[in-house]
Amino acid sequence: MPVLNTVTALLFSLLLLATPLRAEPVDELLAALDNISQLQGEFRQRQYSQGDVLESESSGRFRLLRPGYFAWEITAPDSQLIIANAEYLWHFDRDLETVTRRPLADSEAMTPLQVLGGNDAALRRNYAVGQDAEGRFVLTPHTTDAGFRRLILELDGRLIRGMEVLDNLNQRVLIDFEALDPDSPLTAADFEFMPPPDADLFYHDE
Template identity: 50%
Template sequence: MASVKCWLLHQWKTDSNMIKTLFTLAALGLGLVIAPVHADQSATDQLSGQLQTLQQLQGRFSQTQYAEQSEQAVSTSTGRFRLLKPSYFAWEIETPDSQLIIADGEYLWHHDRDLETVTRRPVAGTDDMSPLQVLAGDSSLLGEKFEVSVTGKGRFRLEPTAGNPGFKELTLIFAADQIGGMEILDNLNQRLFIEFSEVDDQSSQAPADFRFVPPEDADLFYHEQ
């Protein structure tokens, strides 16, 4: 199985490295040149304004994981994603393996189709904001959770100021007022670069679209936290 971690939704406590690093660092193929940082309240306001316009999204993603201080890719994967505010998200890995991470408003599900396992955890019970929760959650809380800096045109760097979200830095990248990708640096200094494509913010979605029913032949693992 590919080895990428998943910080997307939250620190997913599973042995699957692929899922745990999903959102450890996302720089996508838009370049890694960091411009001078300007940190002030206006950066938080700008980012909050950008995120408030993203009420629903769907599209494709391509992600590449890099080891600490290395430009050699450890793993890559591609797939589709869907988002509906305030608390719904689906992240489906299509290659090289087949996995689904979905938040239905109450639970966070992880379906590993290759291993035929389903893991479920409650969404509530933490004040931390994972990278996916930054996109899909309440953008008015950004100033309470992160120090936000503008690092270049359309680039916002978020550094956690409280809690334990599982990453050191998160960079959101916008192009023409649309989300283009994410950059995440995890606590082990591993990097994940994610690029979004075919992004659609017009097609209607509903909470029912994020309902997940475990397959009858899957092994189920339910956790209370």
């Protein structure tokens, strides 16, 4: 009987070794993001109040080049441009004619867009990652100064299908992506920004 028990235990151990271990959600997210080296397209954004009442809608275009580059341009109903490159996070409000610049290192954990364009180490450092019943990735910031409480990403191969953000006031922002193009080449030059000469400048790195 002891020999039989030993053999049974050995077979059980071998079975466990042969069973593939499921990767951690953060590793699955990083692997999924690795499939997206570049992407551009259009977006539609809806913001809901705490009572889940639709408060505003906007639309525009975006560009993404990983790691480290993204451009988010709102074209309706107003006109704004957010650009992250290797050094700075820029925000240009065309209606107000103001430009804000922040060092990118100070903004890593402050914007959901940086999750898409940022580096792997920053994602591991700043977020706890899980998955919901629909297979979407759920990111929760480790700190309370991130500007949002939860971020949900819906990825599909080389594409980003949707994003949901819950901010610190329990307001939801839903973003749908469409007209997606993962093939047209993008370079760092596509994310260069020169402030217009007549804009008011606010530099937070000086």
